Amino acid sequence: MQSEADTRANYIDPALKAANWQPSQIIREHYFTDGRKMAGNVRGRRCFVDYLLHKDNRYLAIIEAKKESEHPTKGLQQAIDYANKLKVRFVYSSNGKQTYEFDLETGKGEFVEFYPDPQTLEQRYQGVNSDVGQQLRNVPFHLEGAMQPRYYQELAVHAATDAIGQGAQRILLTLATGTGKTFISFQIVHKLFQARWNRDQFGSRRPRVLFLADRNILADQAINTFNPYEKDVIKINGDEVRKRNGVVPTNAHIFFAIYQAIAEKENIDGYYKAYPQDFFDLVMIDECHRGAANEAGSWRAILDHFSSAVHLGLTATPKRTDNVDTYEYFGKPVFEYSLKEGINDGFLTPYRVKRIRTNLDELVLTKDDQIIVGESEQDIYQVEDYDRKIVVDDRTELVAKSILENINTMDKTIVFCENQYHALTMRDMINKHKQIKDPHYCVRVTSDEGKIGRELLEKFQDNDKDIPTILTSSQMLTTGVDARNVRNVVLDRTVGSMVEFKQIVGRGTRVFDGKDYFTIIDFRGATNKFYDDDWDGEPEPPAGGVKDPNPIYGQPPEKPEPLTGGPTEPPKTRLKIKLGQYREIKVIDVETRYIDEHGKPLTIQEFVERLIQQLPGLFKSVDELRQIWSDPDKRDQLLQKLIHAGFDKEQLVTLRRIFEAEDCDMFDLLAFLAFEQPMATRKARADKVRSNSDFFAQYQHEKAQDFLRFVLDRYEQTGVTELSRDRIPTLIELSGLGTTKDASIAFGGKATHLLDAFKQLQHQLYY
Known part of the structure; x- marks a missing residue:
């Protein structure tokens, strides 16, 4: 009986050789994802192709090998899915006797006698790329040590340089937070530098690049990534200009700036105007959804000044009604990689949701409640009113205690609060109830903290340091902060924008050894946004082209850089209340929801139904389950299969609690769910x-x-x-x-x- 390996050795390899494919143009047994992260340091199935054919730094075709006894197209659909991921047009599937060719562009397939040779296959891609684009593709990535680009990073870089080669003036890359947008930016610039690309005459000089961010911390992180070109790098800010007696720096090739530092201020022209309009060849805009496209924003004035340059925007946010301006300005993304893809590929960490409700989520004031500041203007206050219309320190204290009860003591945690004042109170309440003595266990990191806050943030980002453990913030940490070991993202704020919500979730997605998942702890119902049909997708723009009346772009950080010291007082119009001494304050519900492969949190009923659907594939009867469970080795194998099916040990413990079966064996719960067998206690x-x-x-x-x-x-x-x-x-x-x-x-x-x-x-x- 011929095996799949025999098909490869006896049929496919000789056929490729006959078609003049060189060994250097064939990647065999190619794994290109890491496999979804699961509990217990387990990984899901990795994406794999038998053959990946390539030429001139472009993937051209996938070949799927089957046993001689199997139908030649048995694995075709999965190969097509992988081809879509790798941006490959042609898929071949063969059992040795027959070979089937499928063209993803036309959607048609047919049996063929021979594989096309490399030149013929490459010619089918003609028109996809320009000569300049091909020259940029041919520049090798700048890689140090054993570093290799992930497949989507390679595709994103090539998509951007192809667009530049074709003369595009506005280019957009959309990649989920934590997928390495700055690494991609660096590789694009590296290729342009090495090829001596510029918008005037290709090959005559190296380009001048402006990298724009909206936070100092984002600019500084990017500068670190560009370290191999440190002699060509300079940061434009007030300090640098003052050093040069008021003259902006021009003696570099890569310029970094936050837009607040170079934009116009009251009665002062912006530094950007000191540069000739044609000075830059490329302007890269990090987190471009935050301002680049908004016609009323400071960003837009800077981009208009340098309108002759190529503008390349980077964003983590798929097109939505609240960032449609960005997509109108840059056009359709040349490459997209979603949060869902990142998690399923194993390059981002999955999450779970804890929804916590208190008996203060709806507050009716009584005569025993004391008004400290302001006047009450409504009968009932809802959860979204806290720290906007009404300040109740008793509630903040309850939330702080609940946070400590629902996290492991030394797990790095970011708490997103309504505003800087709320973040200050939250910090104080957590420090009141914490078990750790270190004074920096919980700190506030907001714009008001200035240099001290940035230094504490740097320590928090250091994965070798446990302290600080908890950060309270409002808006400063919503974008771009690279802290890989964040285990909890706490939401005690109302998040109106899906763009902002996606950014906040992204704070926990970075991969770290031993981090199987992170937890989103939600006190205000913000995680209802997961149930939007287009939570991780790309909806159509609003009917009639109507723009969101409250777009997020153009909004600077909560307080523009440079940061200053001193706490922010709450507005005097905000009602402040001390609750009556006899009022009971408590958490009334903590519900854990696990996430499916589409990024949707599962209700308990959905979770149970999903498990019940999986069980028949693991055992057919109570007797078979009993036989498996009574053998420690077979039982461990079954538990591993449950993990791969999406049910880890912690989730199974949760199920036992739901069915009030904490005193029962897991065997009894599985037998009950699958066959309605009565449960016995241990x-x-x-x-x-x-x-x-x-x-x-x-x-x-x-x-x-x-x-x-x-x-x-x-x-x-x-x-x-x-x-x-x-x-x-x-x-x-x-x-x-x-x-x-x-x-x-x-x-x-x-x-x-x-x-x-x-x-x-x-x-x-x-x-």
């Missing part, structure tokens, strides 16, 4: 075995019987985790039996006898 199962004198009588040594009774006690207290094979050494030690050798002696002198007894005990538990 105590009942353990007692049944304890009463079986015949079982214990087969072990003559009293220490052996004591050890087995000890294991039963541990099982009853803790659960099935105590019955794993790798727990045996620990159980021996905890039981006081002595060493592993002592235990073997108690069971007849052989280690295998101990293992047999351990397995037999489990058989007794489940039969």
